[in-house]
Amino acid sequence: MKIYPVTVQELIPTNAYFYIDEDTNHGVLIDPGSEAERLLSVMRSQGFQLEALLLTHGHFDHIGAVEELRQELNIPVIMQENGRDYAENPNWNLSAQFHGNFILQNVTYQKDGAVIAYPEAPGLHLKLIHTPGHTTDGCIYYDEEHHVAFVGDTIFAGSFGRTDFPGGNEAVLYRSIRDKILTLPEETILLSGHSEETTVGREKNGPIWGRR
Template structure:
């Protein structure tokens, strides 16, 4: 099992492909440039099984329907943001792009922390709100990695000045849910390079002094 990061769109939002040796894969946060992403998946000879969204800001959802329409795969989103997919005011595209991003409804609405078993993939859903009210992270123990969306970055944390953002809540989510993972866990963020839980515990200035 392996992962690949593909930065997409003007904000270089990281989409991730988690693939199995049997040729199946899961797509995390297909944010934009749908044709580019679909072509890449096809060239790799992969068959997507699902789309998992860490949250529903426009730069993380813009290519959802391109991937879904190509392979007829289900989409997973937290219940606190299920209405954001089709609402440009909520997903932020109305304000940031001068255009509108609208995505069809998700087939699976996450209501609590749970284990997901999708084909050969086993993932733990962690509720990590703060950047947005429905932000979740997906921990894959087998590859020792967590797909953290815009909760935690290398040397930084997600912004909390957007609607539904809450700085104190984000710090609590990171402390309780992400920093409790093994220190060697790779953090695969929504923007920028990968890091590890241990590195962020040691060097991330936003996390120092938090109790």
């Protein structure tokens, strides 16, 4: 599997990730936060064929390019099932406060434990694991075979997501991180929305979680 990160800049800097089966060049795009045109041009110049857009949660800076990409590519948009509160409410997805009103249409809502896989991308198997706390719909997409997890704003290198937005809850976030992320194999690479990459082992033994 190939990880091709693009830090989009138009709203606030957010890491979007193409996750691509190298044998077929088919895959998914995670958290297209803004700059739809730039993401499309990366996709075309690299020859990537996208099967779906996956969202780690419904905040404006992770969903800003979704509608434009969906209309252009006509592919499913996937969120955890609590995502409807964010997809359909600009006050919850924070676009009303920051950058105009975003509403996502035709989202496919998936439950905790759902496996994202496509015949066109045989190497790709991502498990949706619900990790609420930053938002109620927060989730990670975990590739057990390749030791990679796309974690959105649940955990960052040396830090974690804010809990003061609608649906945020610090105790719930701590529990998600401790029980659902730090229990993954230590070599698992964590790719977040707003930090450099880290690993489960580094965070588990680091200054934030090592002492708790």
